[in-house]
Amino acid sequence: MDQQFMTVNGVVPKYSEKPKKFKGLNFKRWQHKILFFLTTMNLAYIVKEEAPKSNENPMMKETVMAIEAWNHYEFCYRNYILNSLDDNLYDIYSMCKTANELWESLEKKYKIDDASSNKFVISKFLKYTMMASKSVISRVEEIQKLIYELHSKGWEINEHFQVKVIIEKLPTS
Structure with missing residues (x-):
């Protein structure tokens, strides 16, 4: 579970700059930038994979370590996203308990807004x-x-x- 840095000729690449704070406009652009940033931080997999679970009694040491690592990375992912939101949006979305819940809430709200914005631009062009x-x-x-x-x-x-x-x-x- 522990993510290793990828190297090119033994050199660890520099991370990208953290995207500017999302203020509620241009969600798609911000989403691409934050996903790239989180990928460089080796955290993007958090919303793509399921958290490790243990069905064993008692849990093995490796399973406990994997769950703890997952919880740490999930915490980091959630907080990187929250901290890249404008303060007003932070207050609203900080109620989300998990990174997946936060990501899905943002997508649900702002992809709809982007669609209505597209409709407005098309209407402006036609009229x-x-x-x-x-x-x-x-x-x-x-x-x-x-x-x-x-x-x-x-x-x-x-x-x-x-x-x-x-x-x-x-x-x-």
Whole structure:
């Protein structure tokens, strides 16, 4: 159970920086960063594996050590996540008793928020109208920002479709 550091030519790689505190926005990005950080700390397996259990009476020394190690790593994992949350979120999620419960609670809440955010960006893009009072260049830049926002949310838009939308959105004048 004891996690060993992986070495390359006998050198232990440096750990990544701890991600900035999660404030409730861009969950998917934060989730990837915190998973990478926890992987470099040899803790990411905690949410992927089951805790060791003992069915034996009396427990063997190795089993007791494995359970103690698991509990230690699970404690570290839970607290790394909690400490990477903004103080307001920390207060809410510190009630979770295990790392798995904490991780699943965050996913349940913020993946739904990300989905509604995607819906909002798509709606903004579809309803966008160009104002005749602005220059053509600034109007095209506005729609390109919306397209970039869609790309950043994982929505791929065909280039021909983008051009047709921009042309359609141009005022008739």
